[in-house]
Amino acid sequence: MTPPDLKPSRSTVSVDADATSDEAGPTKQNLRGPDPVDLERYVEDFAKLAPLEESAVDDYEKVCNLDVWKPTPYEEQFLPGLRLAGLSGREHVTLQNTADLHMHTEYSDGDTIDRVLTAAEEAHLDVIAITDHDEIEGAHVARRLVHERRLKVAVIPAIEVSSSEGHIGGLFVMKKIPANLSAQETVDRIHAAGGLAVAHHPFAPPFIERMLGLRLGCGELVQTVNFDAIEGTNAVPGYGRRFNIEAHEALKRRRVRIGITGSSDAHDARLIGKGRTYFAGNSGVTSLFSGLQHGFVEGAEGYWSFGEKFAYRIGLLRAIAANFLIRRGSVN
Numbered sequence: 001m002t003p004p005d006l007k008p009s010r011s012t013v014s015v016d017a018d019a020t021s022d023e024a025g026p027t028k029q030n031l032r033g034p035d036p037v038d039l040e041r042y043v044e045d046f047a048k049l050a051p052l053e054e055s056a057v058d059d060y061e062k063v064c065n066l067d068v069w070k071p072t073p074y075e076e077q078f079l080p081g082l083r084l085a086g087l088s089g090r091e092h093v094t095l096q097n098t099a100d101l102h103m104h105t106e107y108s109d110g111d112t113i114d115r116v117l118t119a120a121e122e123a124h125l126d127v128i129a130i131t132d133h134d135e136i137e138g139a140h141v142a143r144r145l146v147h148e149r150r151l152k153v154a155v156i157p158a159i160e161v162s163s164s165e166g167h168i169g170g171l172f173v174m175k176k177i178p179a180n181l182s183a184q185e186t187v188d189r190i191h192a193a194g195g196l197a198v199a200h201h202p203f204a205p206p207f208i209e210r211m212l213g214l215r216l217g218c219g220e221l222v223q224t225v226n227f228d229a230i231e232g233t234n235a236v237p238g239y240g241r242r243f244n245i246e247a248h249e250a251l252k253r254r255r256v257r258i259g260i261t262g263s264s265d266a267h268d269a270r271l272i273g274k275g276r277t278y279f280a281g282n283s284g285v286t287s288l289f290s291g292l293q294h295g296f297v298e299g300a301e302g303y304w305s306f307g308e309k310f311a312y313r314i315g316l317l318r319a320i321a322a323n324f325l326i327r328r329g330s331v332n
């Protein structure tokens, strides 16, 4: 029998060593805690990425007018490198990439770009998608600012398209996708533009749709339209859970593996990060793209304090009232 490896694995679960002190041999070895991760190595690797910071704006200029999205080296390598270097000094770490893939800015009915970017950094998100209603300019402005200011978050150019059958997220698109087309045609246009299509809040509560006079979710169309992912968590405290569960149930019936995203759908920057999409990989936005494309992403909801829940519901009522009175409020 091969003797046990005396170097504990990094993935070994750490337990109370005293509780096992009478045990010997392989069992004891397996129960030892992990060694500190060699963070110096990451810091050295990160130093090699410094030129990417210098060239960030030039790199952005090369891709900002393309018809099809392409990541900059800054988004693909520098940002993950920065995150790893930021771990320096901690002994036990878990690497996890997180994104918030649905939010609004002042270019539709959301918060200012500055507040959105600040909130995204404070929430320690690696990636955000700015998905204004039928508008893409704000996403481009934010992506440029990330490169100019060397911010620690990547921005995906994206849009929330008002299809005639419900809201559809177009991620990684460079230009507007027309509104009021059918769901299938909208998804086809997003794919033709090189992007990925997400069914946003597919089972939005019917009473909100009635109040707004809008079709918000594609509902059972998620069974037949070839979306790349379904928003399984549209971060709404309380009542929202039911329609998120319906989205998961619809996915089960579909019996095809596609990605599940989690998003805040924040119209107020303070709520950014309340819904999150987790993805693996070391290539920043490129890892997210392939994760979404092949169904290797998961959505989850963040923590809501009582104050935040209260503020959310006040905002929801205000948006519904504004929509009712002047047709300018939006909740999704």
Ligand SMILES: [Zn+2]
Pocket (backbone or CB within 6 Å): 160, 167, 200, 201, 216, 331, 332
């Ligand atoms: Zn929406």
Ligand SMILES: [Zn+2]
Pocket (backbone or CB within 6 Å): 102, 103, 104, 160, 265, 331, 332
């Ligand atoms: Zn939205």
